[in-house]
Amino acid sequence: RSGEMAKSTQLIDNEVFRAYATYTAIVLMKMKLMSLVTAYYRLTRKAFVNPEDVASFGKGDSAKKYLRTDPDVERVRRGHLNDLENIVPFVGIGLLYALSGPEPSTALLHFRIFTGARILHTFAYLIPLPQPSRALSWAVGYAVTFSMAYKVLKTVLLL
Amino acid sequence: RSGEMAKSTQLIDNEVFRAYATYTAIVLMKMKLMSLVTAYYRLTRKAFVNPEDVASFGKGDSAKKYLRTDPDVERVRRGHLNDLENIVPFVGIGLLYALSGPEPSTALLHFRIFTGARILHTFAYLIPLPQPSRALSWAVGYAVTFSMAYKVLKTVLLL
Amino acid sequence: RSGEMAKSTQLIDNEVFRAYATYTAIVLMKMKLMSLVTAYYRLTRKAFVNPEDVASFGKGDSAKKYLRTDPDVERVRRGHLNDLENIVPFVGIGLLYALSGPEPSTALLHFRIFTGARILHTFAYLIPLPQPSRALSWAVGYAVTFSMAYKVLKTVLLL
Numbered sequence: 100r101s102g103e104m105a106k107s108t109q110l111i112d113n114e115v116f117r118a119y120a121t122y123t124a125i126v127l128m129k130m131k132l133m134s135l136v137t138a139y140y141r142l143t144r145k146a147f148v149n150p151e152d153v154a155s156f157g158k159g160d161s162a163k164k165y166l167r168t169d170p171d172v173e174r175v176r177r178g179h180l181n182d183l184e185n186i187v188p189f190v191g192i193g194l195l196y197a198l199s200g201p202e203p204s205t206a207l208l209h210f211r212i213f214t215g216a217r218i219l220h221t222f223a224y225l226i227p228l229p230q231p232s233r234a235l236s237w238a239v240g241y242a243v244t245f246s247m248a249y250k251v252l253k254t255v256l257l258l
Numbered sequence: 259r260s261g262e263m264a265k266s267t268q269l270i271d272n273e274v275f276r277a278y279a280t281y282t283a284i285v286l287m288k289m290k291l292m293s294l295v296t297a298y299y300r301l302t303r304k305a306f307v308n309p310e311d312v313a314s315f316g317k318g319d320s321a322k323k324y325l326r327t328d329p330d331v332e333r334v335r336r337g338h339l340n341d342l343e344n345i346v347p348f349v350g351i352g353l354l355y356a357l358s359g360p361e362p363s364t365a366l367l368h369f370r371i372f373t374g375a376r377i378l379h380t381f382a383y384l385i386p387l388p389q390p391s392r393a394l395s396w397a398v399g400y401a402v403t404f405s406m407a408y409k410v411l412k413t414v415l416l417l
Numbered sequence: 418r419s420g421e422m423a424k425s426t427q428l429i430d431n432e433v434f435r436a437y438a439t440y441t442a443i444v445l446m447k448m449k450l451m452s453l454v455t456a457y458y459r460l461t462r463k464a465f466v467n468p469e470d471v472a473s474f475g476k477g478d479s480a481k482k483y484l485r486t487d488p489d490v491e492r493v494r495r496g497h498l499n500d501l502e503n504i505v506p507f508v509g510i511g512l513l514y515a516l517s518g519p520e521p522s523t524a525l526l527h528f529r530i531f532t533g534a535r536i537l538h539t540f541a542y543l544i545p546l547p548q549p550s551r552a553l554s555w556a557v558g559y560a561v562t563f564s565m566a567y568k569v570l571k572t573v574l575l576l
Contacts, residue, residue, distance in 0.1 A: 110428075110516055111513075111516045111517055111518065111572065111573055114575065116573075117573040117574075117575040118575045118576075120513045120516075120517075120569055120573040121569075121570065121573055121574050121575050121576060123509060123510075123513060124510060124513060124566045124569045124570050125570075127506045127509050127510055127566070128506075128563065128566050130502075130506065131502070131503075131506055131559065131562065131563075133502075134502060134503075134559070148495065149492070149495075149545065149551075151545050151546075151547055151548050151551070152548055154547065154548065155548070179502065183501055183502065183505070187505055187509075190509045194512075211576075
């Protein structure tokens with residue numbers, strides 16, 4: 100079984116795949132941090148959505164007033180959803196791209212630009228920075244993902 | 259290192275994996291197009307959600323009136339979320355399914371039906387077509403994903 | 418071509434990868450079941466969002482009254498979105514983790530704890546159980562994912 104194990108870990112020794120794994124871990128963890136930022140704003144702004152979440156604040160109206168939306172909470176949630184819409188496709192397309200045999204330097208460029216763009220997007224959304232900061236950082240990540248998808252389809256197309 | 263590289267790209271030479279990569283790239287790009295449709299409706303319906311997005315329309319109430327929801331925008335957003343709920347699991351399950359050694363013709367059938375169903379679902383949602391168009395196209399994609407998951411669990415089950 | 422096929426399916430013979438595939442299939446199917454629970458509550462509570470979904474209830478106001486939100490429906494939808502935010506990163510990070518050559522017993526522990534935590538989270542959300550049931554089950558899944566990401570970055574880091 101150790102022979103099999105050795106074989107199955109060869110993928111992780113490949114340079115492009117290692118870069119893919121590194122940047123995927125980074126952007127997915129960045130996405131998950133949005134949950135903590137949401138929790139932080141919910142607690143500091145006292146803005147909750149589930150009755151059981153405010154039960155410790157007392158009974159009746161004294162607790163119910165904390166069941167409300169807050170602009171800061173909603174902003175982080177929109178940023179989180181935007182991450183789901185953009186980072187998750189990057190993870191799927193990026194895996195296929197890494198396996199499609201791209202030039203290592205080209206692949207690194209794609210991964211780095213995407214990761215940088217998504218980190219900028221988060222700052223642009225949360226601070227917030229004036230537009231078109233957020234629009235541009237979103238568009239760069241979007242274009243990188245389509246560039247990778249184009250390479251994948253050019254390499255493997257089998258309908 | 260070129261030997262490693264050659265090995266790591268063998269997966270992409272496998273017929274089933276190539277079909278998986280092709281259809282995954284297609285459905286993920288289809289999902290990402292929902293962002294552009296949302297942006298299109300936001301701009302044409304002038305319906306935005308972030309104050310910084312309407313800053314160019316002027317100050318005060320002249321800009322604030324564009325911070326509103328629009329039925330067309332919300333419809334596309336629901337279609338996008340439905341894609342996240344259905345296409346993303348397909349990508350994950352499909353990868354395991356492709357690696358579980360299915361018959362190439364069976365695998366192709368799964369990928370093609372899923373992709374067709376999700377494209378139909380998008381048209382059914384955005385036009386919109388009368389029900390049960392959207393419900394049925396959703397159900398077909400759902401059933402295909404469970405069929406693949408069943409094959410994966412039958413092949414690899416290790417709890 | 419059969420030689421290639423044999424090689425490409427070796428991954429699925431690896432013990433850690435088989436465990437990963439098993440638990441990934443389980444949690445993704447669990448996530449997809451949220452759609453059925455949502456549909457069940459929409460039908461029993463008669464709470465819909467699209468005009469075409471209530472067309473069969475008649476015309477005008479007799480149908481429009483079913484275009485409304487319902488607390489049970491919204492609760493399931495929040496649980497579903499929380500699954501997207503947490504299970505999807507697990508699938509991506511878990512794949513890289515499985516390929517990074519972890520101890521099989523350690524890997525199994527990660528996969529089992531995550532899966533158990535997310536099933537508990539669903540029950541805690543839908544019943545609902547008093548807090549901190551939901552918060553704790555969420556935190557356990559969150560910590561497991563970061564633990565796997567840490568192992569991935571320690572093994573492959575290539576920026």
